[in-house]
Amino acid sequence: MLRPQLTKAQAVEYSAANVLRCTGVAGDETVDPWCPWLDEFMGGQVMGDPDYIGTPDMGLAEVVNQAVTKCAGPDRIYIGLEPGVYKGPVYIPQITWQGRAVPITIYGMDGDPSRTKISANVDAEMPGDEYQDRFADLFTGHAPEIIAIFDRISAHIKITTANASVLRVENDGCQLRNLTLVNTYNADRLPQGADDSGATRADFQQSTGQHQAVALLVAGADKVHCENLHLESFQDTLYLKSPAPFTTSRSYFKGCKIAGDVDFIFGQTTAYFTDCTIVSRGSRALHAWVAAPSTNIRTSFGFVFSECTFAHDGSENALAGRFSLGRQWFESVRSTPYGVTSVPDYTCDLDHVSEYNEPNGTISRATLEAVGKCVILRSKIGAHINSAAPWDDWNGGTFDRDGAYTPGAWNARFRPVQFRAADVTSALSDWLSAQPVDLSDVSPDTVFLAEFDNQEI
Numbered sequence: 001m002l003r004p005q006l007t008k009a010q011a012v013e014y015s016a017a018n019v020l021r022c023t024g025v026a027g028d029e030t031v032d033p034w035c036p037w038l039d040e041f042m043g044g045q046v047m048g049d050p051d052y053i054g055t056p057d058m059g060l061a062e063v064v065n066q067a068v069t070k071c072a073g074p075d076r077i078y079i080g081l082e083p084g085v086y087k088g089p090v091y092i093p094q095i096t097w098q099g100r101a102v103p104i105t106i107y108g109m110d111g112d113p114s115r116t117k118i119s120a121n122v123d124a125e126m127p128g129d130e131y132q133d134r135f136a137d138l139f140t141g142h143a144p145e146i147i148a149i150f151d152r153i154s155a156h157i158k159i160t161t162a163n164a165s166v167l168r169v170e171n172d173g174c175q176l177r178n179l180t181l182v183n184t185y186n187a188d189r190l191p192q193g194a195d196d197s198g199a200t201r202a203d204f205q206q207s208t209g210q211h212q213a214v215a216l217l218v219a220g221a222d223k224v225h226c227e228n229l230h231l232e233s234f235q236d237t238l239y240l241k242s243p244a245p246f247t248t249s250r251s252y253f254k255g256c257k258i259a260g261d262v263d264f265i266f267g268q269t270t271a272y273f274t275d276c277t278i279v280s281r282g283s284r285a286l287h288a289w290v291a292a293p294s295t296n297i298r299t300s301f302g303f304v305f306s307e308c309t310f311a312h313d314g315s316e317n318a319l320a321g322r323f324s325l326g327r328q329w330f331e332s333v334r335s336t337p338y339g340v341t342s343v344p345d346y347t348c349d350l351d352h353v354s355e356y357n358e359p360n361g362t363i364s365r366a367t368l369e370a371v372g373k374c375v376i377l378r379s380k381i382g383a384h385i386n387s388a389a390p391w392d393d394w395n396g397g398t399f400d401r402d403g404a405y406t407p408g409a410w411n412a413r414f415r416p417v418q419f420r421a422a423d424v425t426s427a428l429s430d431w432l433s434a435q436p437v438d439l440s441d442v443s444p445d446t447v448f449l450a451e452f453d454n455q456e457i
Contacts, residue, residue: 002389004419006375006452014375014452016252019272019301023222026246026369027298027441036225036252041078041105042175051077053109056084060106060118064092065142067104074100076173080109081116088120088166088181089135092174093145094221103173103223113180113230120166123185123211124236128156131163161236165217175225176216183233185213212236218269222249229256233264234281240267240303245366248299259313263292266329268370270301276308280323280384282315289392290385291326293372297421297442302373309457310376312384320383325390328372328448330415333394335361337368337431339414350435356412365437371418377452387456391417391449421446 006014016037022029041047054063060081067077074097095102108116122131132154139150149170153163166181215231218224220243231237237260243249251271258265259279278290290310295302310325330336335348335356343359351362381390394415418424422444425432432439 002391004447004450006377006447006450008452010447010450011377011452014301014304014306014377016272016274016304016306019270019304020250020252022300023250023270024247026248026296029248029300034223034250034252036223037254039175039225042177042225042227047078050080050107050109052079054079054081054086056082056086059138060086060088060090061138061142061146064090064104064106065139065146068093068095068143068145071095071097071102073097074102076103076105079104079106081106081179083108083110083115084117086116086118087138088118089122089138089168090118090166091146091149091168092171093143093149094170094172095145101172103175104171105175105177106179107176108178111178111228113178113228116178117180117182118166119182119184121184122159122164122166123183123213124159124161124164125211126159126164128154128159131156131159161212161214161239162217162219162241164212164236165214165239167215168217168219169221169224170219172221173223173225174221175227176229177227178229180230180232181215183213183215183237185211186234214239217241218249218251218267220244220249224249224251226251226256227254229253231256231258231260233260235260235262235264236266237264238266240265240269240271242268246296246298246369248296261288263289263327263329265290265303266292266294268294268296268299268331270295270299271303273303273305273308276305278305278308278310279313280311280382281313287322287324287392289324289327291374292329293326293374294329294331294370295373295448296366297369297371297424297439297446299373301375303375305374305376305379308376308379310379310381310385312382321386321388323384323386324392325376325381325385326372326374326449327392327394328374328415328418329370330367330394330413331370332367333363333413333415335363335412336414337363337428338416339396339410342410343412348431350437358412361412368437371421371424371448373448375447375450375452376454379454380457381454382457391419393417417449419447419449420444421448423448
């Protein structure tokens with residue numbers, strides 16, 4: 001079952017209305033129907049002047065601060081941006097008025113997203129004190145909600161992927177339109193003479209550590225709506241982060257272009273993508289993946305792509321079949337209950353944290369249940385994707401372009417690709433019986449990974 005397909009009856013369950021219908025606690029989600037495609041402004045209706053107009057000289061961080069500081073009611077705040085390049089990072093905080101969340105819309109006033117760009121050079125390995133030194137001037141004197149985010153990030157020894165973004169959205173109901181977000185990290189810090197793809201860049205990253213660089217981070221916000229948005233980075237371009245473990249929130253992307261090379265659409269939440277172009281960039285030395293969902297096993301939906309195009313940037317180094325549609329992010333794993341260990345006396349037990357001190361390890365319930373769900377429907381899939389086996393293990397073997405699998409050496413962070421819940425319970429039947437965990441409420445037919453009516457191009 002290297003390429004499972006939904007039935008027509010199953011595919012109906014993946015409509016936008018159904019996917020975006022619920023939010024909240026995994027397995028006990030709240031019914032809260034959301035139909036973002038009905039929003040008149042995001043649908044193209046002409047409106048009056050925005051509440052605030054940003055210019056490159058003023059800066060986006062400053063105009064957002066004005067909107068937050070002057071908020072005097074529950075109505076949506078519209079921020080229009082004149083064309084130009086805006087310096088990031090930028091935060092869109094959660095704000096309230098008399099207990100009600102106040103949503104913010106930020107849009108390029110020119111319909112061409114390439115004319116309104118927000119850019120920053122920031123990566124997961126950046127020390128917090130460097131982040132403080134480089135970006136403090138952007139937020140000096142800003143609202144407490146904004147300063148709190150900046151101080152929280154700067155306090156890290158290294159800021160981590162969860163803070164390495166050009167635009168950070170914590171605002172429920174946030175809308176983004178007609179914008180380009182670019183994290184320039186990988187391009188700006190390549191060695192002399194290197195191009196932006198192929199083994200040279202991969203070797204550079206391997207020698208300097210994993211420098212995830214996020215363009216857009218949806219940091220727990222619900223009902224985030226993006227249209228005509230371009231996102232550009234390499235590893236980890238779009239991060240859809242849940243508000244807390246064992247919960248989900250929702251995002252909707254329409255007519256967007258998202259470009260990256262490794263795990264570049266990733267996270268724990270529910271997201272629906274329609275009419276989007278998903279662009280794999282260059283070619284890593286060994287392998288590259290588009291999506292890395294870490295959906296909880298009881299969350300109804302993870303990432304759903306409908307009528308999208310999975311393309312390649314046309315790099316001369318690209319090889320057909322070298323790319324995968326995705327792998328399931330085994331989030332925070334330190335020791336695994338899967339596979340045949342090569343470590344004498346190895347153990348892995350359920351505990352409240354995930355740790356590994358060879359030969360003994362523990363795995364948390366959050367890590368164990370982060371199974372990752374992704375369904376792709378009625379989409380066009382380019383030849384760069386391995387057509388025989390488009391889904392891959394986490395830290396396991398590799399597939400060649402013909403779909404032949406080469407096992408990798410066992411490691412403590414391994415998990416095989418899993419297409420449905422039965423794959424978990426069958427692989428871990430003995431282990432689960434000896435651990436204080438119960439997955440009996442999860443149907444074995446629960447879909448993790450699948451396709452429907454896709455076309456290879």
